[in-house]
Amino acid sequence: MCLFITLSGEAQSDQEALGKIHNWIKNEHPFVNHIQGERLESKLGDDSSLVLFDVREQSEYEISHLQNAIRVDPDISAKEFGELYGSNLMNKTVIFYCSVGRRSSVLAEKVQKQLLEQGSTRVLNLENGIFGWHNETRKLTRGTDETEFVHPYSWRWGRLIEREDLIRYDLD
Numbered sequence: 179m180c181l182f183i184t185l186s187g188e189a190q191s192d193q194e195a196l197g198k199i200h201n202w203i204k205n206e207h208p209f210v211n212h213i214q215g216e217r218l219e220s221k222l223g224d225d226s227s228l229v230l231f232d233v234r235e236q237s238e239y240e241i242s243h244l245q246n247a248i249r250v251d252p253d254i255s256a257k258e259f260g261e262l263y264g265s266n267l268m269n270k271t272v273i274f275y276c277s278v279g280r281r282s283s284v285l286a287e288k289v290q291k292q293l294l295e296q297g298s299t300r301v302l303n304l305e306n307g308i309f310g311w312h313n314e315t316r317k318l319t320r321g322t323d324e325t326e327f328v329h330p331y332s333w334r335w336g337r338l339i340e341r342e343d344l345i346r347y348d349l350d
Contacts, residue, residue: 193313196306196338199278203303207283210290213273213302215311227299229270231263233282234308238329241346242318244275244311252281256288260296268297275304275311277331278338282307313340 204212221228222245230247232239239249250259272293274282283303290301304311312318312328319325327346330336336345 193310193340196278196310196313199280199338200306203279203283206280207287207303210283210286210303211300212279212305214305215314215316218273218304219316225271227270229263229267229272231272231274231282231285232308233274233276233285234329234331237348238277238331240320240349241327241329242308242312242320242325244308245317245319247275250285252276252285254285256292259285259289260292264293264296267293270298271300271302272298273302273304275307277329277335278307278309279303279305309335309338312344313338 200212204210218228230244232243232247232249233252234243234249235252236249239247243249248263250263254262272286274286276282286301286303293301306313308318308328312326317324318328320327326341326344328339328344329347330339330345336342339345
């Protein structure tokens with residue numbers, strides 16, 4: 179576990195830092211709803227109406243992702259997203275995630291209105307992203323295999339990952 183020193187001089191744990199980042203994201207994107215990892219995990223095996231989108235770069239996705247997640251470019255336009263996926267998301271709950279939740283909140287905010295108009299039931303962002311998921315030791319996949327590895331996005335953001343020995347930048 180890393181400790182972060184804030185500008186006020188107080189130390190905080192990885193999870194506390196992720197919590198503060200999540201609060202910042204909620205303030206920046208007030209119309210995006212969120213789902214906690216525990217709640218999502220309980221629904222994954224039983225709910226075929228969930229569709230997961232991983233909003234990270236290909237290199238991050240290749241290291242690990244949530245099972246059955248579809249990777250989309252973080253910079254995809256709302257129009258292109260709608261053209262590619264919109265018709266397949268009718269009566270579905272759409273869940274976006276990225277490393278900590280910022281990129282996925284941006285995309286969720288961009289496409290939310292359009293998806294709901296096209297018949298999606300809900301649009302959500304995974305609270306604390308894949309870092310929170312990983313820190314809570316939930317299952318990740320690489321291809322069809324389980325993995326414990328996670329891509330840190332960068333060395334700076336990687337400090338939010340509790341099990342530093344499981345950080346990977348590439349497949350080698």
